[in-house]
Amino acid sequence: MFIKQATLYHLVMPLKETFKTGYGVMKDKHLCIIKLVSNDGIEGYGELDAFLNPWYTEETTKTAILIIKDHLLPMIKSVNLENPTQINQIFQVIRGNEMAKSAVETAVWDVFAKISGQPLTTYLGGELSDISVGVSVGIKENSDELVKVVRRYVSEGYSRVKLKIKPGFDVEQVDKIRRNFPNLSLMVDANSSYRKSDIAVFKQLDQYSLAMIEQPFGVTDFVDHAWLQKQIQTPICLDENIRSLADVRQASELNSAKAINVKIARVGGLTEALKIATFCSENGMIAWCGGMFEAGIGRAHNIALASRAEFTFPGDISASNRYFERDIIKGEFRINNGKITTPMGLGIGVEIDRESLDFYCKRRENIVLN
Numbered sequence: 538m539f540i541k542q543a544t545l546y547h548l549v550m551p552l553k554e555t556f557k558t559g560y561g562v563m564k565d566k567h568l569c570i571i572k573l574v575s576n577d578g579i580e581g582y583g584e585l586d587a588f589l590n591p592w593y594t595e596e597t598t599k600t601a602i603l604i605i606k607d608h609l610l611p612m613i614k615s616v617n618l619e620n621p622t623q624i625n626q627i628f629q630v631i632r633g634n635e636m637a638k639s640a641v642e643t644a645v646w647d648v649f650a651k652i653s654g655q656p657l658t659t660y661l662g663g664e665l666s667d668i669s670v671g672v673s674v675g676i677k678e679n680s681d682e683l684v685k686v687v688r689r690y691v692s693e694g695y696s697r698v699k700l701k702i703k704p705g706f707d708v709e710q711v712d713k714i715r716r717n718f719p720n721l722s723l724m725v726d727a728n729s730s731y732r733k734s735d736i737a738v739f740k741q742l743d744q745y746s747l748a749m750i751e752q753p754f755g756v757t758d759f760v761d762h763a764w765l766q767k768q769i770q771t772p773i774c775l776d777e778n779i780r781s782l783a784d785v786r787q788a789s790e791l792n793s794a795k796a797i798n799v800k801i802a803r804v805g806g807l808t809e810a811l812k813i814a815t816f817c818s819e820n821g822m823i824a825w826c827g828g829m830f831e832a833g834i835g836r837a838h839n840i841a842l843a844s845r846a847e848f849t850f851p852g853d854i855s856a857s858n859r860y861f862e863r864d865i866i867k868g869e870f871r872i873n874n875g876k877i878t879t880p881m882g883l884g885i886g887v888e889i890d891r892e893s894l895d896f897y898c899k900r901r902e903n904i905v906l907n
Contacts, residue, residue: 538618538652539576540645543610543904545602546570548897550832550861556675558701558728561590566830566860567598570894571605573644576907579651582885583644584835586802587636593777594636594756594803601637606904609641614906621646625808635780635805642806643838651884656841658879658886661807663844667876670843671697671851672859673726673828676706680713687714687721696875697722697748697851703730708741715745722851726751729777733761736768743769748850749796749823752776762793772796776827780804782812789820796823796850801838803827814847826852833857833866837885840870844879851875865893 548568556563569585585605587596612627624642631638650660672695677683687698698718700710702725711725724747731738731753742750749772754761756777766773772795775788779797781804788794797817801810817824826843829835836854843852854877857869866887870877880886 538648539615539907540573540613540618540648541576541905541907542574543906544572545605545902545904546572546894546898547602547900548832548865548894549899550897552830552860553862556830558675558703561592563588563830566832568832569598569602569640570832570834570865571640571644573641573648575648575652577652579648581644581646581648581651582834582889583640583642583647584831584838585636585640586829586831586835596634596636601634601640604631604634604637605641606902609637610904610906613641618645621649622808625806628805633780636802639802639804639806642808643801646807647884654883656879656881656886657838657884658841658844658881661811661841661845663841663879664846665844665879667878668840668843668848668854669696669851669875670854670872670877671695671699671722672855673699673853674701676701676703677710680710683710684713684717687718691718691721693856694872694875695855697724699724699726699751699853701726701728703727704735704738707738711742711745711747722748724748724751724774726776727753729754729756733764736765739765739769743771747771749774751798752778759787759791759793762788763791766792766794772823774798774823776800777803779813781809782816785813785816785822789816789822794822796825798827799824799842800827800829801842802829802835807838807842810842814842814845818847823850824848825850826854828853828855830860832861833864833870833887834885834889836870837866837880837887840877840879841885863893863896865890865897
């Protein structure tokens with residue numbers, strides 16, 4: 538199979554609510570949808586989920602698009618692809634730029650799943666027809682407002698809630714939520730906002746029966762996370778500093794974490810995500826699927842991955858209406874009793890809403906590859 542053409546759709550999608558984390562505030566999601574067309578006319582879709590600013594990783598929407606256009610797409614021009622894992626191998630020569638790689642690689646997986654006549658979930662070895670999902674809640678200045686937001690999501694059926702925290706907005710907020718929802722599966726995400734000197738905060742958080750504490754320290758650190766994990770019972774989860782299977786192996790060897798947030802975009806695509814999920818399962822680590830404010834295409838890829846048996850903890854996948862008033866796919870992913878039904882159409886299993894795509898699209902580029 539050859540890729541003969543690519544189309545890049547540059548989108549700006551306003552968020553329904555301003556989202557605040559330890560990094561900053563988001564009001565819009567700038568993203569790029571990539572459509573690849575095979576020599577047989579099969580279309581595959583991937584989603585570039587880098588942010589406008591380089592606050593999560595070094596990549597930004599603009600830099601990732603540059604890498605895709607100037608480096609990644611030329612590398613697969615006239616290449617006879619026999620399976621989607623080849624993309625991971627071909628792109629190895631390019632250092633970093635995992636989100637750019639993922640946008641192209643996931644589109645190739647979609648093409649191959651369609652060629653095989655299967656849903657992507659089946660093509661990936663997924664076994665779950667319904668997956669348990671959680672929701673991530675941004676930092677709220679007012680604890681009472683936070684309770685209202687969490688109550689709304691609990692009423693919508695989410696089976697797990699993650700609270701974003703930062704210094705000064707942590708123990709009090711967790712205490713308020715735990716008092717109001719004593720049986721809720723609850724975790725916190727620090728987005729690297731803390732240091733070893735904040736150990737007292739984590740000792741306090743350790744008393745609230747949290748499912749895990751995500752990324753308390755720096756994005757390149759494994760040693761201090763290992764130190765913290767020895768001090769508390771609550772499992773530490775690593776996110777930002779996990780870019781590959783090699784990073785997960787290092788975390789395992791050092792006992793830096795008991796859980797891994799597997800984000801397809803952050804690890805360079807589905808091939809690496811599958812390797813990580815397998816390693817976690819074989820080495821007693823919790824694997825779960827994280828989110829990047831995806832639109833419907835990225836969400837469909839996440840659901841397909843999370844349908845595999847290795848993913849035993851509810852992911853940050855959420856319903857279609859979580860972030861956007863209008864999605865770019867027809868139909869919606871809905872929460873039913875804390876679960877989302879895995880789409881079983883060919884490939885990613887959803888139909889692109891061309892009208893909606895055009896509505897959000899600010900620019901479109903067609904690139905011929907043969």
